[in-house]
Amino acid sequence: MIKISRNAVEKSLLCKRCFFLEYKYKIKPHSVPFTLNNAVDNLCKKEFDIYRKKKKPHPYFLKYNIDAIPFDHPEIDNWRNNRKGIFFKDYKNKFHFFGAIDDVWIKPNGQLILSDIKATSKNEFNWEVISNYNFSKGYKRQIEMYQWLFRKNGFDVSNTGYLVYFNGLRNEKRFDQKLQFEIHMIKLECNDDWVQKAILKACELLNNNSLPTASKKCATCLYLKDRWKLKNKIS
Numbered sequence: 001m002i003k004i005s006r007n008a009v010e011k012s013l014l015c016k017r018c019f020f021l022e023y024k025y026k027i028k029p030h031s032v033p034f035t036l037n038n039a040v041d042n043l044c045k046k047e048f049d050i051y052r053k054k055k056k057p058h059p060y061f062l063k064y065n066i067d068a069i070p071f072d073h074p075e076i077d078n079w080r081n082n083r084k085g086i087f088f089k090d091y092k093n094k095f096h097f098f099g100a101i102d103d104v105w106i107k108p109n110g111q112l113i114l115s116d117i118k119a120t121s122k123n124e125f126n127w128e129v130i131s132n133y134n135f136s137k138g139y140k141r142q143i144e145m146y147q148w149l150f151r152k153n154g155f156d157v158s159n160t161g162y163l164v165y166f167n168g169l170r171n172e173k174r175f176d177q178k179l180q181f182e183i184h185m186i187k188l189e190c191n192d193d194w195v196q197k198a199i200l201k202a203c204e205l206l207n208n209n210s211l212p213t214a215s216k217k218c219a220t221c222l223y224l225k226d227r228w229k230l231k232n233k234i235s
């Protein structure tokens with residue numbers, strides 16, 4: 001059985017070659033952790049936990065007319081743990097798929113809303129512009145993969161998901177060791193019909209020994225290609 005994460009499936013959609021090298025042979029570029037983003041993520045989760053215990057809606061929900069409260073479930077800490085997450089084992093197709101959600105909310109009718117926390121810093125936050133970029137399209141796929149997982153675990157899940165998006169204000173008069181943020185609750189209408197097919201394709205790549213073709217849009221592959229061209233030119 002192949003154990004495969006949401007991150008891995010997302011990478012397989014972006015570049016099959018980079019996915020293959022990383023998840024079959026552990027070959028990948030060095031990356032720097034987004035520690036400030038992680039801090040925002042952690043602090044927001046703590047706020048949601050306060051209202052989870054109170055069984056009341058967070059003020060964000062009231063501001064944006066979201067009829068829900070943070071979901072109080074015994075597994076919530078495991079679902080949000082990157083080393084555990086929520087998972088589904090498909091014994092027929094021999095894969096174990098998993099991912100770690102940021103937060104789960106529940107509507108009065110018992111239906112779940114899945115959310116993910118993001119942080120950025122732009123002079124002017126405009127989701128209509130941001131949503132056209134490939135990375136933001138990946139945010140929607142991320143929510144859809146979580147929805148698929150929760151449905152496979154027997155939960156009634158809304159097609160509507162949310163990005164809890166914090167925009168750091170960079171033009172404040174003073175810093176005073178404090179970052180000020182504006183909040184945007186981005187509503188996404190999702191469809192997880194594609195998820196299982198994507199998981200199976202990713203597993204098929206890992207079961208194959210042939211190096212996949214590089215994506216023409218992959219920044220890593222384009223860099224390596226240009227580097228190889230220059231090496232052959234000057235050597």
